[in-house]
Amino acid sequence: MSEPITPTGQHDHTRCVSSALSAAEARCINGVTLTKSRRRVLEIVWESHRPIGAYDILDRLAAEGQPAKPPTVYRALNFLLEQCLIHRLETLNAFIGCGASEADGHTAQFLICRDCNLAQELDDPALRQALNDAADQSGFHVDKRVVELSGICADCRKAA
Amino acid sequence: MSEPITPTGQHDHTRCVSSALSAAEARCINGVTLTKSRRRVLEIVWESHRPIGAYDILDRLAAEGQPAKPPTVYRALNFLLEQCLIHRLETLNAFIGCGASEADGHTAQFLICRDCNLAQELDDPALRQALNDAADQSGFHVDKRVVELSGICADCRKAA
DNA sequence: GCGGAACTGTTATGTTATAACATGATCCAT
DNA sequence: ATGGATCATGTTATAACATAACAGTTCCGC
Numbered sequence: 001m002s003e004p005i006t007p008t009g010q011h012d013h014t015r016c017v018s019s020a021l022s023a024a025e026a027r028c029i030n031g032v033t034l035t036k037s038r039r040r041v042l043e044i045v046w047e048s049h050r051p052i053g054a055y056d057i058l059d060r061l062a063a064e065g066q067p068a069k070p071p072t073v074y075r076a077l078n079f080l081l082e083q084c085l086i087h088r089l090e091t092l093n094a095f096i097g098c099g100a101s102e103a104d105g106h107t108a109q110f111l112i113c114r115d116c117n118l119a120q121e122l123d124d125p126a127l128r129q130a131l132n133d134a135a136d137q138s139g140f141h142v143d144k145r146v147v148e149l150s151g152i153c154a155d156c157r158k159a160a
Numbered sequence: 161m162s163e164p165i166t167p168t169g170q171h172d173h174t175r176c177v178s179s180a181l182s183a184a185e186a187r188c189i190n191g192v193t194l195t196k197s198r199r200r201v202l203e204i205v206w207e208s209h210r211p212i213g214a215y216d217i218l219d220r221l222a223a224e225g226q227p228a229k230p231p232t233v234y235r236a237l238n239f240l241l242e243q244c245l246i247h248r249l250e251t252l253n254a255f256i257g258c259g260a261s262e263a264d265g266h267t268a269q270f271l272i273c274r275d276c277n278l279a280q281e282l283d284d285p286a287l288r289q290a291l292n293d294a295a296d297q298s299g300f301h302v303d304k305r306v307v308e309l310s311g312i313c314a315d316c317r318k319a320a
Numbered sequence: 321g322c323g324g325a326a327c328t329g330t331t332a333t334g335t336t337a338t339a340a341c342a343t344g345a346t347c348c349a350t
Numbered sequence: 351a352t353g354g355a356t357c358a359t360g361t362t363a364t365a366a367c368a369t370a371a372c373a374g375t376t377c378c379g380c
Contacts, residue, residue, distance in 0.1 A: 037327090038327095055367070069330065072328070074368065075327085075328080091250050120298060122294055126294070127287075131290075131309065134287045134309075135271060135309055138280060140309065140312070140313050141312045142310070143274070144251075144309070145308075146307070149306070150302070150306075151302040153299070197358090215335070228360095229362085230337070231337090231359090231360080231361085235359080
């Protein structure tokens with residue numbers, strides 16, 4: 001969030017990928033292991049700020065000479081989701097690296113651009129509060145929040 | 161929203177189904193027609209306040225001796241979505257009747273109970289505002305909003 | 321080295337959704 | 351009333367997304 005992401009997603013990925021990986025390694029300590037294939041899937045997910053589908057990950061693995069089958073990828077993705085290292089975007093059936101720090105409840109909101117396909121992760125406190133209030137008013141106990149706003153991002157609007 | 165919906169969803173459905181249908185007829189005037197099969201799919205969707213999947217609708221049609229194929233149902237569902245007569249719940253790949261009045265932008269939020277499977281439709285102004293603000297801060301133009309909170313509803317919490 | 325736990329491989333299948341093309345119904349303008 | 355445009359439906363096939371079930375492997379503590 002502190003670093004601009006261009007419409008083409010061209011920024012220093014090596015930096016954010018490696019920071020994602022070190023966060024991942026840090027989180028994997030007691031009985032939880034970041035194995036080679038989980039690590040590779042995490043890298044692939046982080047290779048852009050765009051959501052990527054499970055079968056696209058399969059294709060990447062195949063292209064690298066590591067042919068895999070769906071369960072392999074889905075198992076890795078589920079592990080990464082459990083560890084809060086990635087998010088699943090419900091509206092796209094796709095996955096994206098989690099940009100948030102470890103202990104913030106893994107709650108996020110997404111702005112998904114139809115044009116450049118970037119997905120910007122937010123964690124807006126006011127929005128979070130409004131979500132909590134809405135649920136509280138109904139006496140509803142929330143386990144999981146999905147907030148995905150689709151449209152056109154600022155850069156693409158300028159470009160148009 | 162004015163009428164209580166129990167955890168079992170037992171309330172006067174004939175009333176809400178027929179009011180949904182008359183809303184639908186009213187909306188279908190100029191070049192837009194509520195055909196028999198679209199109408200039947202709308203009725204099926206409205207037969208509970210629970211989200212229903214496309215293939216469950218297919219099964220119902222088959223049980224009624226109106227065997228249909230997936231495109232038939234998806235075409236009806238897409239029509240009903242365009243007319244804002246139903247919503248699609250992205251987290252469930254399922255559909256539910258739209259309880260909102262005609263001209264409010266078809267923006268809604270859902271509280272989805274994992275236990276009784278009811279989905280309560282909200283249109284909370286504060287939440288809507290918070291969503292707008294979050295997008296505006298990023299200069300993002302929103303086309304479509306998906307807000308789905310999953311958890312346990314008040315009734316199921318009491319019952320537990 | 322043995323047993324258990326975690327991880328991976330493999331086959332098959334389940335679930336959700338659409339492409340592509342053919343046919344039928346409706347309307348209304350000439 | 352016919353021709354043709356438009357909208358709706360039927361039909362076949364397949365694409366896209368996801369998991370069940372079971373077999374094999376690796377790793378680690380005892």
